[in-house]
Amino acid sequence: MALTWTHKDRGEIRVHENLQELSIDLVDYIAEVSEASIKEHGAFCIVLSGGSLISLMGKLIEPPYDKIIDWAKWYVFWADERVVAKSHDDSNYKLAKDNLLSKVNVFPRHICSINDTVSAEEAAAEYEFAIRQMVRTRTVAASDNSDCPKFDLILLGMGSDGHVASLFPNHPALLVKDDWVTFLTDSPKPPPERITFTLPVINSAARVVVVATGESKANAIHLAIDDLPKQESSLSLPARLVHPSNGNLIWFMDKPAGSKLDKV
Numbered sequence: 001m002a003l004t005w006t007h008k009d010r011g012e013i014r015v016h017e018n019l020q021e022l023s024i025d026l027v028d029y030i031a032e033v034s035e036a037s038i039k040e041h042g043a044f045c046i047v048l049s050g051g052s053l054i055s056l057m058g059k060l061i062e063p064p065y066d067k068i069i070d071w072a073k074w075y076v077f078w079a080d081e082r083v084v085a086k087s088h089d090d091s092n093y094k095l096a097k098d099n100l101l102s103k104v105n106v107f108p109r110h111i112c113s114i115n116d117t118v119s120a121e122e123a124a125a126e127y128e129f130a131i132r133q134m135v136r137t138r139t140v141a142a143s144d145n146s147d148c149p150k151f152d153l154i155l156l157g158m159g160s161d162g163h164v165a166s167l168f169p170n171h172p173a174l175l176v177k178d179d180w181v182t183f184l185t186d187s188p189k190p191p192p193e194r195i196t197f198t199l200p201v202i203n204s205a206a207r208v209v210v211v212a213t214g215e216s217k218a219n220a221i222h223l224a225i226d227d228l229p230k231q232e233s234s235l236s237l238p239a240r241l242v243h244p245s246n247g248n249l250i251w252f253m254d255k256p257a258g259s260k261l262d263k264v
């Protein structure tokens with residue numbers, strides 16, 4: 001049984017017994033939000049990340065989810081991408097394509113991935129332009145209180161340094177306010193060239209989920225969620241800056257990742 005509670009300003013926290021339990025709870029949540037979004041506005045705009053998140057979503061291609069989800073109404077985006085060929089093992093697109101998207105009936109034209117033949121700067125600009133077009137045509141909702149898209153669900157992983165998407169500790173990308181997508185050529189985690197959603201976009205989503213597993217993430221989870229006596233600059237922990245202004249935040253983790261939380 002998961003230990004769950006709601007923190008006064010850090011959202012809902014779900015600490016699971018093991019990866020199997022976490023994975024079931026995560027896909028149940030995704031299926032629920034997919035259904036609710038489709039009922040509400042006829043589409044489900046979901047934003048993926050790379051890393052360990054995708055294997056935790058693996059049950060989506062199995063019964064009953066493969067049949068009950070209305071895949072034709074899914075629009076898929078990425079919170080960040082490595083600027084490598086789509087066939088490269090580092091590609092977040094390839095990871096999701098191989099393990100999820102190629103196994104369900106999401107329309108290829110509903111998959112909004114980056115152009116892998118241009119520079120990081122151009123890829124970021126083109127990706128943002130494509131999303132702006134989708135907001136204009138109302139495929140993606142617009143935020144009520146910012147000049148940003150309002151995705152139905154943004155799924156983020158978190159590194160042991162507290163990075164989310166490709167927003168790394170103390171990196172200038174954390175300060176970008178006017179762009180929806182920015183780029184970096186000096187990522188501390190390889191590969192160096194990446195594009196990423198900026199914080200205003202992440203924090204304008206209707207729902208943001210952060211998924212973290214393993215003991216190596218325990219300290220970052222503690223710093224991202226617990227009330228800290230004397231807070232260092234939040235720029236040193238991007239996950240602490242995830243704070244949807246008008247949406248829900250949920251943290252899914254296993255016991256080792258949650259082991260340093262005050263409540264645990």
Ligand SMILES: O=C1O[C@H](COP(=O)(O)O)[C@@H](O)[C@H](O)[C@H]1O
Binds near residue numbers: 050
């Ligand atoms: O480089 C990245 O890392 C994070 C975290 O990955 P994880 O394997 O530790 O879960 C991921 O969320 C991000 O999309 C990816 O580009």
